Amino acid sequence: MKYMLLVFGFHDGPPEGAGAEPTVEEFQAYERSLVDAGVRVDGAALTGEDVATTVQVRADGRRLVANGPFAESREFLGGFVLIDVPDLDAAMDWAARCPGARYGRVEVRPLLQL
Amino acid sequence: MDREAAAAGAVERVFREDRERLLPILAARFGDLDLAEEVAAEAVETVEAALSRWPRDGVPDAPLAWLVTTARRRAVDRLRRNRSEAQRLAVLLADQGRHRAGGWAGPADDVVGSGDDAVPDERLQLFFTLCHPALPVEAHTALTLRYLAGLTTAEVAQAFLVPVATMAQRLIRAKRKIREARIPFRVPTRAELPDRLPGVLGALYLVFTEGYAASSGSALVRADLVEEAIRLARILHRLLPGEPEVTGLLALLLLTDARRPARTDPDGVPVALAEQDRSRWDRDRIAQGCRLVVEALRGRPGPYGVQAAIAAVHAEAPDAARTDWPQIVALYDVLLGRVPSPVVALNRAVAVGMRDGPRAALDLVDGLAAAPELREFHVVPAVRAELLRRLGRADDAAAEVRRALDLVGNLAERLSLERLLDRVTAGGPG
Numbered sequence: 001m002k003y004m005l006l007v008f009g010f011h012d013g014p015p016e017g018a019g020a021e022p023t024v025e026e027f028q029a030y031e032r033s034l035v036d037a038g039v040r041v042d043g044a045a046l047t048g049e050d051v052a053t054t055v056q057v058r059a060d061g062r063r064l065v066a067n068g069p070f071a072e073s074r075e076f077l078g079g080f081v082l083i084d085v086p087d088l089d090a091a092m093d094w095a096a097r098c099p100g101a102r103y104g105r106v107e108v109r110p111l112l113q114l
Numbered sequence: 115m116d117r118e119a120a121a122a123g124a125v126e127r128v129f130r131e132d133r134e135r136l137l138p139i140l141a142a143r144f145g146d147l148d149l150a151e152e153v154a155a156e157a158v159e160t161v162e163a164a165l166s167r168w169p170r171d172g173v174p175d176a177p178l179a180w181l182v183t184t185a186r187r188r189a190v191d192r193l194r195r196n197r198s199e200a201q202r203l204a205v206l207l208a209d210q211g212r213h214r215a216g217g218w219a220g221p222a223d224d225v226v227g228s229g230d231d232a233v234p235d236e237r238l239q240l241f242f243t244l245c246h247p248a249l250p251v252e253a254h255t256a257l258t259l260r261y262l263a264g265l266t267t268a269e270v271a272q273a274f275l276v277p278v279a280t281m282a283q284r285l286i287r288a289k290r291k292i293r294e295a296r297i298p299f300r301v302p303t304r305a306e307l308p309d310r311l312p313g314v315l316g317a318l319y320l321v322f323t324e325g326y327a328a329s330s331g332s333a334l335v336r337a338d339l340v341e342e343a344i345r346l347a348r349i350l351h352r353l354l355p356g357e358p359e360v361t362g363l364l365a366l367l368l369l370t371d372a373r374r375p376a377r378t379d380p381d382g383v384p385v386a387l388a389e390q391d392r393s394r395w396d397r398d399r400i401a402q403g404c405r406l407v408v409e410a411l412r413g414r415p416g417p418y419g420v421q422a423a424i425a426a427v428h429a430e431a432p433d434a435a436r437t438d439w440p441q442i443v444a445l446y447d448v449l450l451g452r453v454p455s456p457v458v459a460l461n462r463a464v465a466v467g468m469r470d471g472p473r474a475a476l477d478l479v480d481g482l483a484a485a486p487e488l489r490e491f492h493v494v495p496a497v498r499a500e501l502l503r504r505l506g507r508a509d510d511a512a513a514e515v516r517r518a519l520d521l522v523g524n525l526a527e528r529l530s531l532e533r534l535l536d537r538v539t540a541g542g543p544g
Contacts, residue, residue: 087298110295
């Protein structure tokens with residue numbers, strides 16, 4: 001079963017009780033452990049929201065382009081990992097091991113089975 | 115004829131336990147509560163039709179195995195009819211082959227519990243799946259009542275005083291998440307247990323308090339909730355005998371429920387602990403609870419164990435005056451260390467009032483009253499009223515009771531406060 005782990009950060013810094021800010025090396029080590037365990041399907045870190053562009057298309061075909069993400073929000077999507085594991089418990093364990101989970105939050109979303 | 119009736123009765127009893135264990139077994143196999151429930155019902159019907167022959171032919175050796183086999187055959191039939199279910203059918207058939215080859219798979223070494231049954235009790239798995247942290251807390255209690263206690267959706271809705279459609283939606287959403295996010299049906303490992311057990315215990319405790327505390331709704335259904343919570347806690351205790359907090363919860367439920375016959379007067383108005391007729395407390399439940407408390411307090415006691423210990427001290431006292439209040443205050447200190455909550459602190463303040471007198475307690479309550487959790491809580495002015503009454507300040511006490519009356523929601527509590535107001539205005543410290 002495939003699960004998307006969406007790694008969010010908080011604009012105003014981490015919430016109370018958060019751990020230390022994770023380093024790049026820690027994220028690289030996490031990626032390696034995903035590969036070693038044979039569960040990593042895909043994944044990447046994203047550029048900042050200041051580089052984001054939002055595109056919408058209206059019913060009449062008109063294209064709306066805006067600078068930045070769609071809505072101002074307290075949090076930003078910093079990266080994602082796509083994993084293939086047996087069940088939600090396994091996916092939650094990988095989410096908990098993600099360095100981003102202790103400084104921001106990791107959302108676990110199963111891929112829709114079609 | 116009598117022998118035949120007795121045999122039929124024995125079959126009934128065996129069958130009820132088996133029927134309860136059937137759904138958890140099927141749910142674990144299928145990973146799908148709906149499919150499990152549908153084929154369980156069909157299997158029970160099929161086997162029940164044969165029930166009439168049992169007194170004549172003798173009770174079959176393993177009715178549970180018979181039920182499971184029948185249900186699994188139904189599930190295979192159902193999935194075969196539906197081409198899109200090919201993947202799940204393959205899983206089910208592989209599962210069937212495994213069970214034919216190796217018998218029941220025993221729990222892995224690092225898995226907790228199991229009891230001494232030859233057939234592992236899948237109810238334990240179901241407890242943990244239904245109270246999974248990825249499901250909302252209100253779904254934990256609803257699912258537990260629906261699938262472990264076997265209540266109908268309408269009964270669960272009635273128990274929580276919500277419309278049937280609302281409860282049905284809540285159950286459907288939770289089941290969809292179990293299925294689509296693939297929440298596993300398995301018992302957590304020892305290492306996971308500290309994270310997972312509180313959810314299960316919390317759900318049982320909520321079922322109990324919902325039945326015990328609420329005074330609206332059908333009284334009968336409410337008493338049923340109390341009984342169900344205790345029954346499920348007993349099952350959990352049998353499955354996890356070495357877990358102090360499971361033991362503590364069962365002890366707490368038994369000791370609290372032991373007071374049920376005395377906690378309301380004939381009009382249904384709550385009677386304060388100090389004024390309850392203790393001869394009406396259920397001595398059997400107290401004896402069971404006290405035995406369990408001793409077990410629960412081995413090692414580092416958890417919040418349920420400590421609360422059970424407090425209830426045990428009350429249970430063993432002949433009346434309020436001869437209660438070991440220093441011991442109760444000490445236990446509240448331990449509890450506050452585990453659960454730093456203003457409500458616990460308020461309870462501790464009441465105990466201090468019994469140990470050191472109303473003046474000391476009043477200072478503590480005044481210090482707590484500003485906590486956001488307590489600002490709208492009618493118990494705070496009610497406690498103040500009782501303390502002021504004991505200090506002989508009748509007018510101040512009456513004013514506090516009126517404040518409590520403004521905040522209180524339910525009718526029985528309101529009547530109880532009105533009686534306090536009568537007592538207060540009758541005057542004099544008591």
